[in-house]
Amino acid sequence: MRTKTVYSFFVLFAIVAGIGAITPAAFADHTEIAISTADNDLATPGCLDTEVGCYTPNTTTVEVGGVIIMTNADEAEIHTYTSGTVDGFAATADGTFDSGILQFGDSFEYTADTAGEFPYYCMLHVWMQGVLIVEEDAHAEEEADAAAQAEAEELVVTITDSIVDGGTQVNLEFSTIHVNYEITAMQNDEEIFKEAAHAMKMTGASHMIDAVGSDESPIDIEIVSLGIGPPGANQDWTGPTGTVATLQVVPEFGTIAMMILAVAIISIVAITAKSRVIPRF
Ligand SMILES: [Cu+2]
Secondary structure, eight states, X not given: OOOOOEEEEOOOHHHHHHHHHOOOOSSOTTOEEEEEEOSSOOSSXXXXXXXXXXXXXXXXXXXXXXXXXXXXXXXXXXXXXXXEEEETTEEEEEEEEEOOOBOTTOEEEEEOOSOEEEEEEOSSSTTOEEEEEEEOOHHHHHHHHHHHHHHSOXXXXXXXXXXXXXXXEEEEEESSSOEEEEEEEEETTEEEEEEEEXXXXXXXXXXXXXXOOOSSSOEEEEEEEEEESSTTOGGGOBSOOEEEEEEEEOSSOOOOHHHHHHHOOSSEEEEOTTOOOOOOO
8 A cells, every 4th residue: 555645634613713702701790881861951952962962871882681770860850761762752662661750869770681772762851862782692692602613513534545456545534424525636737536425424435536646746635525414405514614634645655644633633734744735725
């Protein structure tokens, strides 16, 4: 057996995606945010046109689970925090929250349980308007990302080849079953072999290429993962897709491939005594 170069790398989609998700939470689990009526003349229309606005802050952002403490800080007037919209002077409450009438110094607490954007107004002075923005909990998103990451399995394919009957037999060994893949072989800039295949219940597969690689005319083999799942059910396929491995077939190399997979956990594993293989992403 004259096995030559084995080249294989791990697809780390999930890990890369995960790094982006692991950002420190900007908020504690149960944020408390205070809003008060602005220090304006709120009894006559116009607060929305001022820099201070009608409520302070006029736009408040909180995560789901956050508590909003809405206070009437206006000594002169009673006010409400009523979720809904105002069209001209016609107000429509949407029922998300309603403080009812707040005397000076009174507060109303609302726990944000639904993500979304909630405009609100004062029932007594409908020109007083503010917006509460409730965002998805960052932790919940992280958890969802972590779950997705766990699901997005690493896909490893080990390739070996041997000269058989004047051709080259390429043997694949996937780390999981049901990998749909495409195998392409190039020699002298020509495509000499291409096949879409599916690793059935077995994780191994063999392809026979009717050519032999040499120093002058090496064969480049590329395996592309199309997804993991039953054949035909493309929309349900999961797992890493894209190029997962390349191999260059040239003579005179030993079989060092298999043990490498055991030690290399991250990143690219390149075994080529001649350093002729260039990974293609
Ligand atoms: Cu008011």
